[in-house]
Amino acid sequence: xxxxxxxxRQLAVLAVTALLAPTADWLPGIxxxxxxxAGWLAPVVALPVLMLWLWLLTDLFAREGSDLATVARQGLxxxxxxxxxxxxxxxxxxxxxxxxxxxxxRMGAVYGEGAGRNLAxxxxxxxxxxxxxxxxxxxxxxxxxxLALGVGVLGLIALAVPQVEPARLLHRKMEWQxxxxxxxxxxxxxxxxxxxxxxxxxxxxxxxxRRRAWAWMVALCAMASLLLGAVMGQMxxxxxxxxxxxxxxxxxxxxxxxxxxxxxxxxxxxxxxxDFAYAGLVLAAVGMLAGERWGKWTIFGTALLAGxxxxxxxxxxxxxxxxxxxxxxxxxxxxxxxxxxxxGKIKGxxxx
Amino acid sequence: MIRxxxxxxxxCLLLAGCDVLPYPRELEDTMLVRVLGVDWTGEGVTLxxxxxxxxxxxxxxxxxxxxxxxxxxxxxxxxxxxEYVALTHVTQLVVGKGSDVRAVLEAALAxxxxxxxxxxxxxxxxxxxxxxxxxxxxxxxxxxxELNGGLEAPTVLEALAQLEEDGEILLPALEVVEDTLEAAExxxxxxxxI
Numbered sequence: 001x002x003x004x005x006x007x008x009r010q011l012a013v014l015a016v017t018a019l020l021a022p023t024a025d026w027l028p029g030i031x032x033x034x035x036x037x038a039g040w041l042a043p044v045v046a047l048p049v050l051m052l053w054l055w056l057l058t059d060l061f062a063r064e065g066s067d068l069a070t071v072a073r074q075g076l077x078x079x080x081x082x083x084x085x086x087x088x089x090x091x092x093x094x095x096x097x098x099x100x101x102x103x104x105x106r107m108g109a110v111y112g113e114g115a116g117r118n119l120a121x122x123x124x125x126x127x128x129x130x131x132x133x134x135x136x137x138x139x140x141x142x143x144x145x146x147l148a149l150g151v152g153v154l155g156l157i158a159l160a161v162p163q164v165e166p167a168r169l170l171h172r173k174m175e176w177q178x179x180x181x182x183x184x185x186x187x188x189x190x191x192x193x194x195x196x197x198x199x200x201x202x203x204x205x206x207x208x209x210r211r212r213a214w215a216w217m218v219a220l221c222a223m224a225s226l227l228l229g230a231v232m233g234q235m236x237x238x239x240x241x242x243x244x245x246x247x248x249x250x251x252x253x254x255x256x257x258x259x260x261x262x263x264x265x266x267x268x269x270x271x272x273x274x275d276f277a278y279a280g281l282v283l284a285a286v287g288m289l290a291g292e293r294w295g296k297w298t299i300f301g302t303a304l305l306a307g308x309x310x311x312x313x314x315x316x317x318x319x320x321x322x323x324x325x326x327x328x329x330x331x332x333x334x335x336x337x338x339x340x341x342x343x344g345k346i347k348g349x350x351x352x
Numbered sequence: 353m354i355r356x357x358x359x360x361x362x363x364c365l366l367l368a369g370c371d372v373l374p375y376p377r378e379l380e381d382t383m384l385v386r387v388l389g390v391d392w393t394g395e396g397v398t399l400x401x402x403x404x405x406x407x408x409x410x411x412x413x414x415x416x417x418x419x420x421x422x423x424x425x426x427x428x429x430x431x432x433x434x435e436y437v438a439l440t441h442v443t444q445l446v447v448g449k450g451s452d453v454r455a456v457l458e459a460a461l462a463x464x465x466x467x468x469x470x471x472x473x474x475x476x477x478x479x480x481x482x483x484x485x486x487x488x489x490x491x492x493x494x495x496x497x498e499l500n501g502g503l504e505a506p507t508v509l510e511a512l513a514q515l516e517e518d519g520e521i522l523l524p525a526l527e528v529v530e531d532t533l534e535a536a537e538x539x540x541x542x543x544x545x546i
Binding site: 109110122125129132133168234235236238239242243249252253255261262264 | 353357360361440464467468469507509516517
C-alpha cells in the first residue's frame with residue numbers, strides 16, 4: 001500500500017463523521033416539518049434508496065484508479081465532463097458555505113454570536129491546513145475524529161433514552177404520507193457522501209467493498225434516526241420545528257441522575273469535529289476534481305468564498321438543488337451512459 | 353502555510369471579542385438564583401429572583417426588575433444585585449397569575465443562561481412577585497415541596513412540548529397560607545383563556 005493510499009474505511013469514516021453535522025443542525029427541523037411525529041424514521045425510509053445509490057456508485061467506480069473526475073471525462077467527453085466538474089466544485093462551495101452558516105449558528109447559540117462565527121471559521125482554517133499538504137493525512141485523522149464523535153453520539157443516545165416519551169414518537173395520528181418527503185430531505189442531507197468518489201482514485205479496490213459501504217450507510221442512518229428520535233421524543237414534532245436549535249435544546253435536558261447537566265456547550269464543541277470533517281471532505285474533493293495544476297488554488301478559493309459568503313441565504317437552496325441533481329441525477333445519468341454505450345467506446349469504467 | 357495560519361488564528365480570536373474566553377468568577381461573589389418568578393403582562397415583564405438559601409437557615413436574597421421585555425428585564429435584574437447574578441442554576445420558574453405562560457416558556461427556552469431544565473409552577477392567586485415577596489423568596493420551601501410533596505412539575509421544555517401538542521398544560525400551583533408557601537392544586541393553563 002502506498003503512503004498516499006486511502007482505504008475504504010477511511011473514506012467511509014470521514015463521510016459519516018462529516019454527515020453527522022447536517023444530521024444535528026438541519027435534519028431535526030426539516031423532518032419534523034415534513035414528516036410530523038413519524039419524521040424521526042426518515043433516515044430508515046431513505047435507507048433503501050441510499051443502498052441502491054451506493055450499489056450504483058460502487059458499480060460505476062469499480063475499476064481500479066477511477067474517480068469522479070476520470071469517470072465524468074470518459075463518460076461525457078473532455079469539455080462536457082470538464083464543465084460537469086466545475087459544477088461539482090460549485091456544489092462544494094454551496095455545501096461548505098451552508099454548513100459553515102449552520103455551524104456558526106450552533107456555536108453561537110452556546111458561546112455567543114461572534115465567538116460562534118469565528119469558531120466555525122477556525123474549523124474551516126484547520127481543515128484547509130490539513131488538506132493543503134496531503135489528503136491521506138486528513139483521512140487518517142478522520143479515523144480518530146470518528147472515534148471521538150462516535151463515542152459522543154452513542155453517549156448522547158444512551159443519556160437521551162430515559163428522557164424520551166414514547167407517545168411523542170408513536171403518535172396515534174401518525175402522518176405517514178409526510179414521511180416520504182422527510183425521507184427525501186434525508187437523501188439531500190446525505191448526498192454529499194458522493195464527494196468521497198472524487199478521492200477514490202487513491203483507493204485500492206478490494207473484495208467486499210460494496211458490502212462494507214452498505215454497512216457504513218446502515219450505521220449512519222441508524223445513528224441519524226436515533227438522534228432524531230432523541231430530539232423529537234423529548235420535545236414532540238411541533239416544538240422541534242419551531243425552535244431554532246432543537247438538537248442543542250435536547251442536549252440541554254440530558255443528565256445522569258443530576259451528575260451531568262447542561263452538556264450543550266461540550267456537545268456543541270464536540271460537533272466542531274463533524275464540521276472539520278465536512279470542510280475537509282469538501283475541500284479535499286474539490287482539490288481532486290480541479291486536478292493537480294489548479295487543485296490548491298481551487299481549495300483555497302473554495303474555502304475563501306464559502307467563508308466570506310456563508311451568510312448568503314441562497315447557498316442552502318443551491319446546496320440542496322446540487323444534492324438532487326449532482327448527487328443523485330448525474331451519477332445515474334453517467335451510469336446509464338456507460339451501460340448503454342457500445343463496448344470499447346468508453347474506457348476506464350467498469351461497465352465500458 | 354503554517355506561519356500564515358499562525359498569523360491568522362490570533363486574528364480570529366481577537367475578532368471574536370472577549371466572549372470567546374472564559375471569564376473567571378468567584379463563587380463567594382456570585383448570587384446563584386434558584387427560583388425565578390416571571391410576571392408577563394401588558395405592562396412588561398417583571399422578574400423576581402430568589403437566591404439559594406444561605407447556610408445556617410433563613411431564605412436568601414430577593415431581587416426584582418421590571419422592563420418592557422424579558423431580555424431588558426434580565427439585564428436590569430443583573431444590575432440590581434450587589435454580586436454577580438447567575439441565572440445558570442435556576443431550578444424553579446414561577447409564573448404569575450394572568451401571565452402569558454407560552455411567552456414566558458418560549459423566552460426561558462431562548463434565554464441562554466436559564467435554559468430548559470427548570471421546573472414550571474404557577475402562582476394561584478397573585479403575581480409571582482407578590483408570592484415570592486410574601487415568603488421572602490421561598491427557594492428552600494419550594495425545593496422541599498418539589499422533593500417531598502409528590503408533585504410532578506414539568507420542565508420548561510416538557511411544558512412547552514405539551515402546550516404545542518395539546519394546546520393546554522397542567523401546572524402545579526402555589527399559594528401563601530399563613531406566611532408559608534404551600535402547593536395548592538394542579539391547574540390547567542389553556543391558550544387564549546388566561
